[in-house]
Amino acid sequence: MTRFDIITCQPHLLTGPFDHSILKRAQDKGLVEVHLHDLRKYAINKHGQIDDYAFGGGAGMVLMIEPIATCIRELQAQRTYDAVIYMTPDGQTLNQPMANRLSMLKNIIILCGHYKGVDQRVRDLFVTHEISIGDYVLSGGELAAAVLADSLIRLIPGVLNDESSALSDSFQDNLLAPPVYSRPADFEGHTVPDILLSGNTPKVEEWRFEQAVQRTRQLRPDLLRDEKN
Numbered sequence: 504m505t506r507f508d509i510i511t512c513q514p515h516l517l518t519g520p521f522d523h524s525i526l527k528r529a530q531d532k533g534l535v536e537v538h539l540h541d542l543r544k545y546a547i548n549k550h551g552q553i554d555d556y557a558f559g560g561g562a563g564m565v566l567m568i569e570p571i572a573t574c575i576r577e578l579q580a581q582r583t584y585d586a587v588i589y590m591t592p593d594g595q596t597l598n599q600p601m602a603n604r605l606s607m608l609k610n611i612i613i614l615c616g617h618y619k620g621v622d623q624r625v626r627d628l629f630v631t632h633e634i635s636i637g638d639y640v641l642s643g644g645e646l647a648a649a650v651l652a653d654s655l656i657r658l659i660p661g662v663l664n665d666e667s668s669a670l671s672d673s674f675q676d677n678l679l680a681p682p683v684y685s686r687p688a689d690f691e692g693h694t695v696p697d698i699l700l701s702g703n704t705p706k707v708e709e710w711r712f713e714q715a716v717q718r719t720r721q722l723r724p725d726l727l728r729d730e731k732n
C-alpha cells in the first residue's frame with residue numbers, strides 16, 4: 504500500500520484527478536491511499552491566515568512555516584515518511600527514471616506551493632525532494648502534484664491491468680511508443696500496416712521496435728543521445 508498525503512490550500516483542485524479512471528481503481532483495489540490536507544485547517548488564527556508578506560518587501564505572499572510545520576509534524580507523528588516532496592518550478596525536472604524510483608516509496612508527503620512560494624525554512628527543515636514538472640510556471644503546485652502522483656501510481660504493481668504495459672510506455676527505454684491501430688482495418692481507404700494483421704508476433708514486435716526507434720529519431724533525437732535519462 505502506497506500512501507500519499509497531499510498538503511494544499513486548494514484541495515478542490517485535487518479532488519477531480521483522483522476520483523476517476525486508473526487512479527480511482529488503484530484506490531478501490533487498496534493499492535493506494537490519497538489523503539488531501541487543507542492547509543487552511545492549520546491556520547495560525549481565526550481569520551484562517553496561512554500566508555503573509557515577504558520580509559524585505561516585494562510583491563506576492565509567502566506561505567507561512569507554522570501551518571505547514573504543524574500539518575507535517577502531525578502526519579509524521581502517525582507514520583514514517585520516505586519523502587517530503589515540495590512541488591516548485593525551481594525543483595528537479597520530473598522524468599521517467601525519477602518516477603520509477605519514487606514509485607517504490609511507501610509513504611509520501613507532497614506539499615503544494617502557492618503564491619510566491621513557501622518560507623525557505625520549510626524547505627530547509629522538512630523537505631527532502633523538490634520537484635518541477637517542466638520549465639514553465641503554473642499558478643500553484645496542485646496540478647503538478649496530480650501529474651507527479653499519477654506518474655507514480657500507474658507504476659505500482661497491480662494498478663494497470665496488464666502489468667507489462669507500463670514497461671512498454673514511451674520513455675521507459677528512452678524510446679517513444681510505436682504507433683497503434685484498432686478496428687476497422689480499412690477506414691475510407693486508410694489501412695492498417697499488414698504486419699499487424701499477420702498474427703506473426705515476433706515480426707510484430709520487431710516492427711514495433713523499429714517504428715519506436717524511427718519515431719524517436721524523428722521527433723526526439725535528444726532521447727537517443729541522452730543516456731542520463
Ligand code: 6GU
Pocket residue numbers: 589590591592616634635636637638639640641642643644647648
Ligand atoms: Cl511543481 N509548480 C508550479 N507552480 N509551477 C510549475 C511546477 C510546479 N512545475 C512546473 N511549473
